[in-house]
Amino acid sequence: xxxxxxxxxxxSLLSLYDTLLAEYGPRGWWPGDxxxxxxxxxxxxxxxxxxxxxxALANLKAAGCWSFPDIADCPQDTLAEIxxxxxxxxxxxxxxxxxxxxxxxxxxxxxxxxxxxxxxxxRRELLSIHxxxxxxxxxxxxxxxxxxxxxxxxxxxxxMERLGIGPDDGKNRYGDWQQMFHRQLPLDxxxxxxxxxxxxxxxxRACRKTPVCEGCCxxxxxxxxxxxxx
Numbered sequence: 001x002x003x004x005x006x007x008x009x010x011x012s013l014l015s016l017y018d019t020l021l022a023e024y025g026p027r028g029w030w031p032g033d034x035x036x037x038x039x040x041x042x043x044x045x046x047x048x049x050x051x052x053x054x055x056a057l058a059n060l061k062a063a064g065c066w067s068f069p070d071i072a073d074c075p076q077d078t079l080a081e082i083x084x085x086x087x088x089x090x091x092x093x094x095x096x097x098x099x100x101x102x103x104x105x106x107x108x109x110x111x112x113x114x115x116x117x118x119x120x121x122x123r124r125e126l127l128s129i130h131x132x133x134x135x136x137x138x139x140x141x142x143x144x145x146x147x148x149x150x151x152x153x154x155x156x157x158x159x160m161e162r163l164g165i166g167p168d169d170g171k172n173r174y175g176d177w178q179q180m181f182h183r184q185l186p187l188d189x190x191x192x193x194x195x196x197x198x199x200x201x202x203x204x205r206a207c208r209k210t211p212v213c214e215g216c217c218x219x220x221x222x223x224x225x226x227x228x229x230x
Contacts, residue, residue, distance in 0.1 A: 211225070
């Protein structure tokens with residue numbers, strides 16, 4: 001009898017993590033040399049490929065605009081031209097300047113002081129800054145501040161939905177997805193860091209917009225993938 005359209009058992013999130021880690025190995029995210037790099041990269045990567053973000057980051061370094069005081073002092077039109085390769089450059093220049101103004105004005109430019117706050121108050125503070133939404137805030141929390149706040153992006157949701165996994169209430173809000181991960185996983189920043197990176201890597205390798213199910217390491221536990229079996 002055909003097993004198409006069925007899987008034996010819904011996998012746990014930890015078992016998915018173990019499978020992805022065994023398949024791909026540690027990803028070593030986030031690209032960058034410190035919290036400042038991560039914050040700027042997290043803002044610039046909104047609706048942009050990392051390749052284009054790298055061009056914008058290189059431009060910032062070449063222009064000597066590589067600190068929060070530098071960003072604050074740079075005219076917004078000039079900053080926009082510098083980060084043009086990342087797309088939406090006028091909006092992103094405004095976001096960079098807003099973040100710089102916040103850190104300089106509230107924390108005297110000291111990220112360590114800012115990141116010394118507990119996770120939830122720090123997350124609320126980040127979300128209060130112009131241009132910082134939930135995904136960007138969580139990128140900053142995990143990869144710059146070292147706080148356990150799972151990053152939810154379109155790749156994660158795509159993979160989970162194809163596996164037949166989702167929030168208990170069936171809703172598709174960012175917070176519902178995040179709480180699902182927080183409830184089922186240890187609140188461990190290293191785990192959150194690596195799991196998010198592995199999910200994004202898997203989305204690029206196999207779980208694309210049009211999935212490449214053949215040879216996928218999650219095929220045996222995937223509701224969508226099971227429909228490709230004969």
